[in-house]
Amino acid sequence: MSTATRNLGSAARGAAALLLAAGFGLGGCVAQQSHDQLMDANRSLTERNAELTHKVGELENENGLMQKDRAAKEAALAEATRQVNALSAQLKGAGISLEDFKNRMAGLQLGQLDPATDQALAALAAQYPDIIKFDSARGMLRFASDLTFASGSDTVQEGAKNGLSALSKILTSTAASQYEVMIMGHTDAQRISGATAAKGHITNVHLSAHRAIAVRAILASMGVPADKMFVAGWGEFRPAVANGPKGEAAGNRRVEIYLTRATNSMSTESETTPSTPAPAPKATKTSSSHEAPASRQPDLTK
Numbered sequence: 001m002s003t004a005t006r007n008l009g010s011a012a013r014g015a016a017a018l019l020l021a022a023g024f025g026l027g028g029c030v031a032q033q034s035h036d037q038l039m040d041a042n043r044s045l046t047e048r049n050a051e052l053t054h055k056v057g058e059l060e061n062e063n064g065l066m067q068k069d070r071a072a073k074e075a076a077l078a079e080a081t082r083q084v085n086a087l088s089a090q091l092k093g094a095g096i097s098l099e100d101f102k103n104r105m106a107g108l109q110l111g112q113l114d115p116a117t118d119q120a121l122a123a124l125a126a127q128y129p130d131i132i133k134f135d136s137a138r139g140m141l142r143f144a145s146d147l148t149f150a151s152g153s154d155t156v157q158e159g160a161k162n163g164l165s166a167l168s169k170i171l172t173s174t175a176a177s178q179y180e181v182m183i184m185g186h187t188d189a190q191r192i193s194g195a196t197a198a199k200g201h202i203t204n205v206h207l208s209a210h211r212a213i214a215v216r217a218i219l220a221s222m223g224v225p226a227d228k229m230f231v232a233g234w235g236e237f238r239p240a241v242a243n244g245p246k247g248e249a250a251g252n253r254r255v256e257i258y259l260t261r262a263t264n265s266m267s268t269e270s271e272t273t274p275s276t277p278a279p280a281p282k283a284t285k286t287s288s289s290h291e292a293p294a295s296r297q298p299d300l301t302k
Contacts, residue, residue, distance in 0.1 A: 112139070113259060114175055117173070121134050121259075122136065124167060127166065128166075138258070139179075140256055141257040142256050142257075143255040144250070145211065146253055147159065152193060152196035153199070154201065161218065171224045172223050179228075179260060180229070180230065180259070181229045181230070181260075182229075182231075183212040184212060184231075184238075185209055186234050186238055186252055186254050187208045188236060188239070188243050189204070189247030208235045211233070212233055215231075240254065
């Protein structure tokens, strides 16, 4: 073999070795890149898993709070139902039924008042525009509760007593003696606070009724015949305007006073009672027993 041939063979073997080494080098780079990519993917998945685990924890905590809130609302509903049933039983025991109340409301004669009373009430509303609004067509005065009572209270504020005093003079006038007075309490839909419930106003219905009773007591103390005044509390169930997102609406916090003529059933009863024969002593005893509740003032501390 010639020297040239041997040199060519050596050169070929050297080139093959270089190519092989280069191949191994490239393979190592590719493997390292794959390894790095897998590590990055694993790190990303680990972080995502931690985020999801945290989110699950937040949702479970939120669900627990919702379950507690639901349980509290169910307990409040059960208590309100118990209170309603207890009040219904008390009304029934006193000979009063909700059906009678509905019939009485249906029989009310609302409408235009006599000119003298209408003018007197319009002048009253003009004198106290911030507290009182007068609807002549309905014979209705509307007292703004926010200005008549402190928040969560059924105590009439001093500023509103002047207006009630002026109203009592109208209600005891000769012209207004033909009317009965219906006092209706209303609230917005905001929930009763713990401090308000501790005062005995456990629902908005209670608060609205207690405020109507307070207005009646004030008017009675000022000479308006107690047996001509009737009270009711609608709570949040007769809104005058739309409530806000949290149930708030100043326009729904109000006390409305209606002047109405006697119902037909009451007129019939008053006409037929004298014709019923009864011994004088018994009639006197019955009369006094009926007059006692009318003169008794409501206990506002309950």
